[in-house]
Amino acid sequence: MxxxxxxxxxxxxxxxxxxxxxxxxxxxxxxYAGLNNYATGSIDEDWQLSQFWYNDETALRLAQEAIEASGHNGKIACISTPSVYQKLKQLWNGEFSAVLLEYDRRFSVYGNEFVFYDYNNPMNLHEDLQPHSCDIVIVDPPYLSEECLSKITLTVKYLTKGKILLCTGAIMEDLAAKLLSVKMCKFLPKHNQNLANEFCCYTNYESRLDLDSIC
Missing domain, CATH: 1.20.5 (Single alpha-helices involved in coiled-coils or other helix-helix interfaces)
Structure with a gap:
């Protein structure tokens, strides 16, 4: 040769x-065609990570609430709520920004708006996340436990300017009120999969979520 x-x-x-x-x-x-369109549920749930996605109606309602509550040019932090983040990106109109704090690295496909987050290290945050830099924090702790909610509370209080939207089980009502000064809303979030535990929304501000009748 x-x-x-x-x-x-x-x-x-x-x-x-x-x-x-x-x-x-x-x-x-x-x-990732669905991801590029920020389609809700475009990443499958991983039950080993205690992931249960909201249905499309709930994700839309929570995203709309976060946008309204954050105000013009507001910043929204989504902690362990990727389906709400995806819906926010579908609704994006240039008048707000959103960041996703999430343990599941599959969501890193969303680029700089994804921040790896482990509630076991609640203050181990990216340097770009400055204290009290978010107009509202929407959070759904992955586990219904005092330890999990207590640790995530540190992150929430660090990030928020004041407003908090919490989604968690009804059994966490007293602890949520104690840690975050939130109260239960009438709107009940729904998931793609039926959950054994009753799920609720809580806010520390006057919210349209409290205008819906309990169903």
């Missing part, structure tokens, strides 16, 4: 590698 044959082999290998990369890119585009 002469030098010319060696060059041809190298060129073919480079061409094959480029084709492979193009194929892989197309596969990724197909895989």
């Amino acid at each position: 002469n030098d010319s044959d060696d060059d041809n082999d190298i060129q073919l290998s480079a061409h094959a590698l480029a084709a492979l990369r193009e194929f892989q890119l197309e596969q990724q585009k197909k895989q």
